[in-house]
Amino acid sequence: MLEKSYEGVVYYDDTDAGGVVYYANYLKYCERAKQEFFIEHGCDLFKLHYEGVYLVVKEVKANYKKSLRLGDKFEVYVGVKKLRKASVLLEFEITDGSEAVFTGEILSVSTDGNGNIVKLPECVSNLLT
Amino acid sequence: MLEKSYEGVVYYDDTDAGGVVYYANYLKYCERAKQEFFIEHGCDLFKLHYEGVYLVVKEVKANYKKSLRLGDKFEVYVGVKKLRKASVLLEFEITDGSEAVFTGEILSVSTDGNGNIVKLPECVSNLLT
Amino acid sequence: MLEKSYEGVVYYDDTDAGGVVYYANYLKYCERAKQEFFIEHGCDLFKLHYEGVYLVVKEVKANYKKSLRLGDKFEVYVGVKKLRKASVLLEFEITDGSEAVFTGEILSVSTDGNGNIVKLPECVSNLLT
Amino acid sequence: MLEKSYEGVVYYDDTDAGGVVYYANYLKYCERAKQEFFIEHGCDLFKLHYEGVYLVVKEVKANYKKSLRLGDKFEVYVGVKKLRKASVLLEFEITDGSEAVFTGEILSVSTDGNGNIVKLPECVSNLLT
Numbered sequence: 001m002l003e004k005s006y007e008g009v010v011y012y013d014d015t016d017a018g019g020v021v022y023y024a025n026y027l028k029y030c031e032r033a034k035q036e037f038f039i040e041h042g043c044d045l046f047k048l049h050y051e052g053v054y055l056v057v058k059e060v061k062a063n064y065k066k067s068l069r070l071g072d073k074f075e076v077y078v079g080v081k082k083l084r085k086a087s088v089l090l091e092f093e094i095t096d097g098s099e100a101v102f103t104g105e106i107l108s109v110s111t112d113g114n115g116n117i118v119k120l121p122e123c124v125s126n127l128l129t
Numbered sequence: 130m131l132e133k134s135y136e137g138v139v140y141y142d143d144t145d146a147g148g149v150v151y152y153a154n155y156l157k158y159c160e161r162a163k164q165e166f167f168i169e170h171g172c173d174l175f176k177l178h179y180e181g182v183y184l185v186v187k188e189v190k191a192n193y194k195k196s197l198r199l200g201d202k203f204e205v206y207v208g209v210k211k212l213r214k215a216s217v218l219l220e221f222e223i224t225d226g227s228e229a230v231f232t233g234e235i236l237s238v239s240t241d242g243n244g245n246i247v248k249l250p251e252c253v254s255n256l257l258t
Numbered sequence: 259m260l261e262k263s264y265e266g267v268v269y270y271d272d273t274d275a276g277g278v279v280y281y282a283n284y285l286k287y288c289e290r291a292k293q294e295f296f297i298e299h300g301c302d303l304f305k306l307h308y309e310g311v312y313l314v315v316k317e318v319k320a321n322y323k324k325s326l327r328l329g330d331k332f333e334v335y336v337g338v339k340k341l342r343k344a345s346v347l348l349e350f351e352i353t354d355g356s357e358a359v360f361t362g363e364i365l366s367v368s369t370d371g372n373g374n375i376v377k378l379p380e381c382v383s384n385l386l387t
Numbered sequence: 388m389l390e391k392s393y394e395g396v397v398y399y400d401d402t403d404a405g406g407v408v409y410y411a412n413y414l415k416y417c418e419r420a421k422q423e424f425f426i427e428h429g430c431d432l433f434k435l436h437y438e439g440v441y442l443v444v445k446e447v448k449a450n451y452k453k454s455l456r457l458g459d460k461f462e463v464y465v466g467v468k469k470l471r472k473a474s475v476l477l478e479f480e481i482t483d484g485s486e487a488v489f490t491g492e493i494l495s496v497s498t499d500g501n502g503n504i505v506k507l508p509e510c511v512s513n514l515l516t
Contacts, residue, residue, distance in 0.1 A: 011422060013280055013415040017178065017273035017328040023186040024160070024271070027153035028400040035398060046458030049146065057152040060191040067185075067244070070275040071433030115196070140293060142286040142409060146402035146457040153400070157271040164269060175329030199404040200304030275436065281444040282418070285411035307404065314454075315410040320447040325502070373454070 002077035002093055005040065006033035010072045020067035026102045027060065030092045033076035034106070037090075043123030052113040053121055055088070059107040066101040073097055080127050086110050086117050088124055131206035131222055134169065135162035139201045149196035155231045156189065159221045162205035163235070166219075172252030181242040182250055184217070188236040195230040202226055209256050215239050215246050217253055260335035260351055263298065264291035268330045278325035284360045285318065288350045291334035292364070295348075301381030310371040311379055313346070317365040324359040331355055338385050344368050344375050346382055389464035389480055392427065393420035397459045407454035413489045414447065417479045420463035421493070424477075430510030439500040440508055442475070446494040453488040460484055467514050473497050473504050475511055 006029065016022040034055075038045050045055060068074055075095050082089040087109045094102040110120045119125070135158065145151040163184075167174050174184060197203055204224050211218040216238045223231040239249045248254070264287065274280040292313075296303050303313060326332055333353050340347040345367045352360040368378045377383070393416065403409040421442075425432050432442060455461055462482050469476040474496045481489040497507045506512070 009422075011415070011419045012274045012276070013282070013418060015275035016270045017275075017277045018183060018185075018270070019275045022271055023189070024153040024156035027156070028398070031153070031400060032398045035396075044458075049457060054147060056147075056193075056196075058193050060152070060189060060193075062189040064185070064187050064189075070436060071431075138293075140286070140290045141403045141405070142289060142411070144404035145399045146404075146406045147399070148404045151400055157269070160271060161267075161269045164267075173329075178328060199307060200302075276441060276443075281447070282411040282414035285414070289411070312405060314405075314451075316451050318410070318447060318449040318451075322443075322445050322447075325443075 002079040002091060003037065003040070004075050005037040005078045006076040008074060010068050010070055010074065012070065015070050018067075020069050023064060026062065026064070026094060026104070029074065029076050029094060030104060030106060033078050033092065034090060037078040038124070041123070041127055043121065043127075048121055053118070054111050055108040055124070056111050057106055058087070058109050060104065062102065062104040064102055066096070066099070068094075068096060068101055074101070081105065083120070083125060083128055085119055085125075088120060088127070131208040131220060132166065132169070133204050134166040134207045135205040137203060139197050139199055139203065141199065144199050147196075149198050152193060155191065155193070155223060155233070158203065158205050158223060159233060159235060162207050162221065163219060166207040167253070170252070170256055172250065172256075177250055182247070183240050183242075184237040184253070185240050186235055187216070187238050189233065191231065191233040193231055195225070195228070197223075197225060197230055203230070210234065212249070212254060212257055214248055214254075217249060217256070260337040260349060261295065261298070262333050263295040263336045264334040266332060268326050268328055268332065270328065273328050276325075278327050281322060284320065284322070284352060284362070287332065287334050287352055288362060288364060291336050291350065292348060295336040296382070299381070299385055301379065301385075306379055311376070312369050312371075313366040313382070314369050315364055316345070316367050318362065320360065320362040322360055324354070324357070326352075326354060326359055332359070339363065341378070341383060341386055343377055343383075346378060346385070389466040389478060390424065390427070391462050392424040392465045393463040395461060397455050397457055397461065399457065402457050405454075407456050410451060413449065413451070413481060413491070416461070416463050416481060417491060417493060420465050420479065421477060424465040425511070428510070428514055430508065430514075435508055440505070441498050441500075442495040442511070443498050444493055445474070445496050447491065449489065449491040451489055453483070453486070455481075455483060455488055461488070468492065470507070470512060470515055472506055472512075475507060475514070
């Protein structure tokens with residue numbers, strides 16, 4: 001049910017002194033995959049950004065199962081878990097090509113430039129149909 | 130019950146094109162506060178790092194309540210929620226000086242250099258006493 | 259002639275798999291020191307940002323002399339090397355408390371919100387007097 | 388003479404409150420391109436890393452010509468400018484697909500795990516032949 005939306009290599013900039021990807025940087029990978037997932041489904045969040053509509057993160061749950069190390073390849077899978085009027089809950093799984101190294105959920109709400117909650121853009125609310 | 134362990138200013142490097150702190154960067158603030166919290170309680174995780182003992186993040190839960198913007202001052206509060214033989218669950222609250230902008234929980238497990246789970250260092254397991 | 263404008267500790271987020279500060283992150287330290295240097299001299303660049311005036315980086319020169327490692331303390335020293343109508347050249351030295359680990363120069367130009375070059379804000383152009 | 392070694396999209400994590408790529412993050416793009424450039428030429432720096440040989444950055448010169456903004460596509464071009472016994476000077480150009488937005492030079496030296504300067508690995512010293 002999840003779709004591969006982003007893949008990459010672990011470069012130095014995402015690692016830390018433990019030799020592995022710094023824990024917060026898995027969320028960068030998820031966020032990049034979120035952009036690509038929406039573009040794939042006809043919804044360019046970058047364009048929405050310039051129109052003053054934002055999908056702002058409200059909640060994150062993350063499970064770290066295994067460490068990605070410098071030079072590892074990885075893939076990020078994304079799926080929609082729940083759609084509401086003004087929010088979307090996405091699921092994420094990052095793999096090293098064979099097994100999950102990270103799973104997570106990110107809840108985003110739709111806001112305007114003043115931070116007010118607004119209805120999801122149509123291209124998002126149509127995601128499950 | 131939580132203790133102020135870190136404070137800072139939002140510089141450009143932590144912000145994104147939305148004008149606010151990038152969502153993953155709140156976890157940087159938490160991680161820095163975790164280091165200072167442990168130092169304050171007699172447990173230098175940097176020293177443990179060089180001895181081959183690591184407190185590796187296994188789970189994160191985060192709630193984003195309000196955005197920190199460029200130039201804002203913030204404070205990070207930390208507390209111990211649960212201590213087990215090989216893991217510690219920490220609570221975090223980030224405020225802008227008056228109200229909470231972020232709350233979260235981070236579960237870390239103690240590992241050796243090969244990634245094997247080991248007993249918490251004594252300085253950590255003594256935290257609640 | 260350089261003034262201490264920023265100091266910090268090397269946390270995990272600034273290190274890489276080499277166990278040292280990732281080379282681009284020294285520029286973060288410089289940028290934070292630049293903000294504090296200007297505030298110290300009566301010029302709040304954050305406030306200018308919200309008024310639509312920016313000191314945009316045009317040139318960087320950097321020399322890496324020694325590596326900062328996880329847990330190291332550091333200090334950032336800043337000075338004005340050259341002031342023009344629309345630009346300011348700053349010098350930086352980062353030390354580990356005893357010797358220089360990094361030296362650099364950053365040339366910034368003053369722009370408005372459309373990216374047009376404008377005269378330096380008075381609080382900057384008065385820096386050398 | 389320069390070769391296209393890396394390309395990407397500007398995601399939120401590389402931007403700052405100015406709406407553009409944070410100045411230090413162009414160096415991340417260069418570093419990633421450096422890895423890919425060497426792999427393309429038969430020299431896997433990740434593998435060398437695990438064998439205890441590092442190409443450590445000693446000097447950077449950078450010119451910022453135009454800003455990359457959120458959602459922009461970019462390409463990074465790399466070339467060898469000078470090879471010595473223990474160092475390599477690389478040239479970089481980042482374009483937005485049509486024109487240069489950034490040019491730079493990075494001097495790296497070859498070191499072992501103790502930080503001692505050593506001869507360049509053969510796969511690097513053969514680059515110009």
